[in-house]
Amino acid sequence: MCCQHQPSFAKLYTCHYSIEEQDGTVLDMAETLSTMRIAEYVRRSPNATVTLCFEGEAITLPLYALRRRNAVVAELPGAPPSAYRENAPHHV
Numbered sequence: 001m002c003c004q005h006q007p008s009f010a011k012l013y014t015c016h017y018s019i020e021e022q023d024g025t026v027l028d029m030a031e032t033l034s035t036m037r038i039a040e041y042v043r044r045s046p047n048a049t050v051t052l053c054f055e056g057e058a059i060t061l062p063l064y065a066l067r068r069r070n071a072v073v074a075e076l077p078g079a080p081p082s083a084y085r086e087n088a089p090h091h092v
Contacts, residue, residue, distance in 0.1 A: 016029065016030065016031050016052075016053050017029065017030050017031075017032075017033050017050055017051065017052055017053070018050070018051045018053070019033075019041055019048055019049070019050050019051075019063060020048060020049055020050075020051065021045055021047070021048055022047050022048075022049070027041060027044075027045060027048060028041065033050070033066065038063065038066050038067060039067070041063055042063055042064050042067060045063070046063075046064060047062075048062075048063040049061065049062055049063060050062075050063045050066060
């Protein structure tokens, strides 16, 4: 079962998040997570985990891994070119 504590909108959406303490206490559930919300919970509870539920699958990881400075950007085959690369100066 994906995300033990499903919010009421889980029937309408196929993707949602749950932020939990190590003891399983649910701190928050949401359809989306903003950068401000992530920063707030990292300050309040740095050991919290976040569970992303998408199409019946669950991915659980440390909350701090979602901070922007920890983001990993990968060039994927078939992905559209990023606006940053298109506007970046070309070095010869």
